Amino acid sequence: MKLLKNPGWFGRQQREKVLNPAADDSGYTYFGLRHLPAEKKKDAVRRHFNQVAPRYDFMNTVLSFGVHYAWKRAAVAMMGLAPGDRVLDVCGGTGDLAVYAAGRIGGQGRVFVYDMNTEMMRAGMIRPENQRLGGRIHYVHGDAECMALPDNCFDAAMVGFGIRNLTHVKQGFAEMYRVLKPGGRMMCLEFSRPVNPVFREVYDLYSFYAMPLIGRLLAGSSQSYACLSETIRMFATAEELKSILAETGFESVSYKRLTNGIAAIHTGRKPERT
Ligand SMILES: C[S@@+](CC[C@H](N)C(=O)[O-])C[C@H]1O[C@@H](n2cnc3c(N)ncnc32)[C@H](O)[C@@H]1O
16 A cells, blocks of 8 residues: 655644634635635535544544543643533544543533534444433534633633644634633643654654554545544644643643653633733
8 A cells, every 4th residue: 555645744834824724815724635715624624524423432542542542531630620610622522521521520510512513422422431421511513613602601621632623723712712711721632743753753654554544444434544644744833832822811821742742732721810
């Protein structure tokens, strides 16, 4: 099998155009290597997740060798959730983060999974772990860039592996900020760029050779998994993400790299007085 096209790790200017389509006069943006009009990206993302939804959890576990569970558990632990908290899981998909959060907020707490893809949420709802904590987890269908939720109503807001897919990433963070109560905590778990160049080479080979092949064999699609690797290489670095969060208004923003930087957890807080 041929190595699929590796777009390489995008430079700063290219990354800025992906983060903010308005920075590109053409009105186009990227979804993986697909260059498409910015207003069409949301539909492309929806179709992508419709296709992967039935096998999403299984493929995540296979492709990450199960490590994604440890990342998600660590990310939720860093939020310092307390009993009774109201938590928002933006781009929550099948609800892995929601389940970990629901385990920490007691019977009075609530987690709201917010996603534009009903297939993803439906795949999560039927899992035993979601059902076990079902009374604490609620599902809301909607767009993360324009959430149908009131201002200042959540104690914590998190997003796991979802912000990268938005058309306007900064708008997604602005919405998380808006719906948080003053003093509320934000967490973003997202893929990032491995630090060690040798490790990065190995990771590139795995991403553009093994992953699409495994995707084809186990899920019937190599393209979906090539697209995943492409979007990662076009996204902001951990340091850039930290700046974006600070510009959004979050304070005490910091991050922790996971597995040599394959992923990163960013945390921050909405100021008490805004
Ligand atoms: C890679 S999945 C992540 C799911 C889950 N958070 C996890 O960590 O496994 C990305 C999710 O983001 C959702 N998504 C992408 N763009 C969105 C948008 N504009 N509004 C709401 N959800 C969106 C997709 O439907 C998908 O369920």
